[in-house]
Amino acid sequence: xxxxxxxxxxxxxxxxxxxxxxxxxxxxxxxxxxxxxxxxxxxxxxxxxxxxxxxxxxxxxxxxxxxxxxxxxxxxxxxxxxxxxxxxxxxxxxxxxxxxxxxxxxxxxxxxxxxxxxxxxxxxxxxxxxxxxxxxxxxxxxxxxxxxxxxxxxxxxxxxxxxxxxxxxxxxxxxxxxxxxxxxxxxxxxxxxxxxxxxxxxxxxxxxxxxxxxxxxxxxxxxxxxxxxxxxxxxxxxxxxxxxxxxxxxxxxxxxxxxxxxxxxx
Amino acid sequence: xxxxxxxxxxxxxxxxxxxxxxxxxxxxxxxxxxxxxxxxxxxxxxxxxxxxxxxxxxxxxxxxxxxxxxxxxxxxxxxxxxxxxxxxxxxxxxxxxxxxxxxxxxxxxxxxxxxxxxxxxxxxxxxxxxxxxxxxxxxxxxxxxxxxxxxxxxxxxxxxxxxxxxxxxxxxxxxxxxxxxxxxxxxxxxxxxxxxxxxxxxxxxxxxxxxxxxxxxxxxxxxxxxxxxxxxxxxxxxxxxxxxxxxxxxxxxxxxxxxxxxxxxxxxxxxxxxxxxxxxxxxxxxxxxxxxxxxxxxxxxxxxxxxxxxxxxxxxxxxxxxxxxxxxxxxxxxxxxxxxxxxxxxxxxxxxxxxxxxxxxxxxxxxxxxxxxxxxxxxxxxxxxxxxxxxxxxxxxxxxxxxxxxxxxxxxxxxxxxxxxxxxxxxxxxxxxxxxxxxxxxxxxxxxxxxxxxxxxxxxxxxxxxxxxxxxxxxxxxxxxxxxxxxxxxxxxxxxxxxxxxxxxxxxxxxxxxxxxxxxxxxxxxxxxxxxxxxxxxxxxxxxxxxxxxxxxxxxxxxxxxxxxxx
Numbered sequence: 001x002x003x004x005x006x007x008x009x010x011x012x013x014x015x016x017x018x019x020x021x022x023x024x025x026x027x028x029x030x031x032x033x034x035x036x037x038x039x040x041x042x043x044x045x046x047x048x049x050x051x052x053x054x055x056x057x058x059x060x061x062x063x064x065x066x067x068x069x070x071x072x073x074x075x076x077x078x079x080x081x082x083x084x085x086x087x088x089x090x091x092x093x094x095x096x097x098x099x100x101x102x103x104x105x106x107x108x109x110x111x112x113x114x115x116x117x118x119x120x121x122x123x124x125x126x127x128x129x130x131x132x133x134x135x136x137x138x139x140x141x142x143x144x145x146x147x148x149x150x151x152x153x154x155x156x157x158x159x160x161x162x163x164x165x166x167x168x169x170x171x172x173x174x175x176x177x178x179x180x181x182x183x184x185x186x187x188x189x190x191x192x193x194x195x196x197x198x199x200x201x202x203x204x205x206x207x208x209x210x211x212x213x214x215x216x217x218x219x220x221x222x223x224x225x226x227x228x229x230x231x232x233x234x235x236x237x238x239x240x241x242x243x244x245x246x247x248x249x250x251x252x253x254x255x256x257x258x259x260x261x262x263x264x265x266x
Numbered sequence: 267x268x269x270x271x272x273x274x275x276x277x278x279x280x281x282x283x284x285x286x287x288x289x290x291x292x293x294x295x296x297x298x299x300x301x302x303x304x305x306x307x308x309x310x311x312x313x314x315x316x317x318x319x320x321x322x323x324x325x326x327x328x329x330x331x332x333x334x335x336x337x338x339x340x341x342x343x344x345x346x347x348x349x350x351x352x353x354x355x356x357x358x359x360x361x362x363x364x365x366x367x368x369x370x371x372x373x374x375x376x377x378x379x380x381x382x383x384x385x386x387x388x389x390x391x392x393x394x395x396x397x398x399x400x401x402x403x404x405x406x407x408x409x410x411x412x413x414x415x416x417x418x419x420x421x422x423x424x425x426x427x428x429x430x431x432x433x434x435x436x437x438x439x440x441x442x443x444x445x446x447x448x449x450x451x452x453x454x455x456x457x458x459x460x461x462x463x464x465x466x467x468x469x470x471x472x473x474x475x476x477x478x479x480x481x482x483x484x485x486x487x488x489x490x491x492x493x494x495x496x497x498x499x500x501x502x503x504x505x506x507x508x509x510x511x512x513x514x515x516x517x518x519x520x521x522x523x524x525x526x527x528x529x530x531x532x533x534x535x536x537x538x539x540x541x542x543x544x545x546x547x548x549x550x551x552x553x554x555x556x557x558x559x560x561x562x563x564x565x566x567x568x569x570x571x572x573x574x575x576x577x578x579x580x581x582x583x584x585x586x587x588x589x590x591x592x593x594x595x596x597x598x599x600x601x602x603x604x605x606x607x608x609x610x611x612x613x614x615x616x617x618x619x620x621x622x623x624x625x626x627x628x629x630x631x632x633x634x635x636x637x638x639x640x641x642x643x644x645x646x647x648x649x650x651x652x653x654x655x656x657x658x659x660x661x662x663x664x665x666x667x668x669x670x671x672x673x674x675x676x677x678x679x680x681x682x683x684x685x686x687x688x689x690x691x692x693x694x695x696x697x698x699x700x701x702x703x704x705x706x707x708x709x710x711x712x713x714x715x716x717x718x719x720x721x722x723x724x725x726x727x728x729x730x731x732x733x734x735x736x737x738x739x740x741x742x743x744x745x746x747x748x749x750x751x752x753x754x755x756x757x758x759x760x761x762x763x764x765x766x767x768x769x770x771x772x773x774x775x776x777x778x779x780x781x782x783x784x785x786x787x788x789x790x791x792x793x794x795x796x797x798x799x800x801x802x803x804x805x806x807x808x809x810x811x812x813x814x815x816x817x818x819x820x821x822x823x824x825x826x827x828x829x830x831x832x833x
Binding site (some may be wrong): 027028030034035038041042048054062064066069070074077078080082086087088092097099103104177178187211226227228229232 | 359456458459461462474501508509510511516550551552553554557558561562563566569570573582584587591659662666669670673674676679680681682683684687688689690692694695737738739742745746749753768773776778780783784786787788790791792794795798799802
């Protein structure tokens with residue numbers, strides 16, 4: 001028991017010091033708790049090192065201990081994983097559907113789904129008409145000819161919509177993982193792009209997206225040589241999406257940001 | 267399980283496999299909806315179970331032949347008994363591997379018929395000819411190996427070991443072959459300026475197999491399987507130790523756990539590096555894998571991996587500590603003071619060096635190699651020494667420090683997009699979350715473990731091991747190690763599959779189903795734990811079936827274990 005109390009006391013002192021230092025260095029609370037947790041883990045480990053030996057068990061007693069141990073392990077693994085911050089799949093679901101939409105539309109499955117959706121829509125129309133006919137007495141409304149497609153929502157592609165599409169592509173393709181823009185995203189993996197519009201034309205940006213080796217940002221020689229920027233966007237994105245993204249990026253002309261100069265390579 | 271029962275299971279598995287391949291050729295099959303789990307999780311469960319059984323039957327034969335050879339060379343019958351007992355369990359699990367393999371093909375076909383048909387057609391020769399032939403060959407050789415054990419003794423032992431080597435070769439080739447399609451799903455062929463579809467159309471089977479992540483995956487799995495085989499042997503030994511009725515039995519199973527653990531530790535030390543190589547190649551293939559794994563959707567999976575690896579290293583060293591306690595004369599073992607000094611300095615120096623010369627720049631070795639080798643090269647010239655206990659305790663301290671460095675994230679958020687100021691590491695200290703810091707932590711864990719095992723080895727040579735007198739806690743440590751090893755395999759298997767994002771085969775075949783999103787870590791942990799429990803239950807049953815009956819028949823003790831010193 002003396003061993004436990006002594007190690008616990010040391011653990012608490014070390015943990016307290018770590019929390020104090022972490023606070024002084026402006027670590028957020030969650031990090032302070034992490035460091036405190038490690039101090040306590042250390043105390044537990046050193047308690048175990050000097051613990052008296054466990055008496056040998058056999059038969060039912062060892063079986064019971066084994067089952068209890070497995071239950072403890074399962075609980076620790078699940079609870080440990082659940083305790084960490086969880087990614088919300090809902091954040092991704094909409095994105096994936098949008099990214100894959102052109103490919104779904106082009107696939108056999110997409111065509112089948114479209115046919116099923118149209119058939120369902122027509123079926124609903126027929127039912128609605130039947131209800132209306134019943135209400136009106138059956139002969140006062142002339143039903144539309146069979147096979148008339150439902151009124152398609154009219155969409156007007158304005159410049160604003162086009163720019164919105166470009167911004168949406170930035171989010172969908174997760175460009176922010178490597179590039180900083182408007183002070184957000186980027187982990188120094190790729191150049192900051194707030195002034196890219198002053199350095200490249202829209203067509204040149206488009207060229208860079210479809211062929212990442214076509215331009216190299218100054219100071220990013222290693223990244224360019226290793227092909228850090230994925231060469232997949234031309235296969236993944238529709239031409240109109242690439243055009244929208246390039247046009248949207250072309251509007252960024254913030255000269256106060258030091259966007260590295262692009263050097264033409266192809 | 268009797269021979270005809272085992273054969274029946276294997277035949278059923280092959281029927282399922284061939285049936286599946288043939289079924290894949292029928293056009294226009296609709297997908298089945300698996301209740302409760304959903305299609306993706308159903309495939310995940312069966313695939314992971316197949317991988318675990320596969321890992322066991324590929325890793326255990328390496329372990330078995332080494333053990334048999336050691337027994338032959340040292341004329342120590344304990345090694346031979348160990349090898350034979352593990353082989354008994356392996357024979358049963360061989361059938362389970364075939365069964366889950368056949369089931370895997372069926373579940374895959376039922377859940378994703380279009381993709382599976384396409385995939386099988388891409389690797390038709392592998393799935394319909396090479397893999398089954400290798401598996402049949404492996405099964406025949408395994409059975410021959412097992413049933414000739416008693417017949418090929420004495421002068422014929424060399425022939426028996428050669429059969430074991432052949433079994434290993436077959437198992438190794440089988441793994442290399444099946445890793446081709448597996449790695450292809452992550453890193454299919456690509457070339458600048460050619461669309462993936464056009465490139466695939468012109469590719470040969472070899473081009474598809476020898477993709478960028480194939481060899482790193484092979485290396486990681488060979489190494490992992492040896493470690494896995496060792497940990498599983500440790501677990502079998504722990505079970506038997508717990509059920510042992512005599513001191514003699516306890517002595518044998520204590521020794522068996524010791525050997526299993528030693529081989530597992532040797533292989534585990536390479537695991538972080540082969541894993542890093544695999545991750546490096548995948549990031550090199552497509553850099554978007556890297557942030558997805560390390561900074562975004564899967565970042566907390568890696569946090570969990572760090573916790574499990576940290577726990578594994580703590581357990582490995584704790585087992586050494588408990589083993590050391592039952593060695594008479596261990597207190598006399600000492601080591602140069604340079605060893606603990608280097609151990610403490612290593613993470614700091616390494617972070618500084620790797621920040622300037624990042625991998626694969628070889629200049630970092632100019633600084634790090636002399637530092638790491640200093641205790642071994644210059645230790646003898648420095649008279650000051652410290653006791654084994656002190657070095658090991660400092661080792662534990664450094665393991666905890668390394669775990670803390672490994673587990674300090676850039677931010678406590680599941681994705682970079684959710685990162686808020688109160689959750690992010692201060693910018694002055696973001697070095698703690700950098701890759702050089704993580705690699706340094708990894709190296710320190712390995713270095714501390716190597717030092718501990720050097721001391722352990724010295725104690726074994728200088729002292730006398732009292733077999734069967736080990737602290738009973740050690741048996742739980744052996745089980746813990748096997749559990750962590752399997753759980754981590756499950757976690758990393760999930761990561762390797764999830765890296766494909768919303769593709770069945772990255773950038774080639776998209777997954778149009780509603781399940782192609784990244785699941786939460788918590789959801790994954792439930793399933794990984796469930797799979798681990800099922801695997802453990804089957805292995806436990808196999809151990810009971812394979813090893814218990816021989817005891818009830820009243821086995822004649824082969825040789826009384828003797829203290830190491832007396833050997």
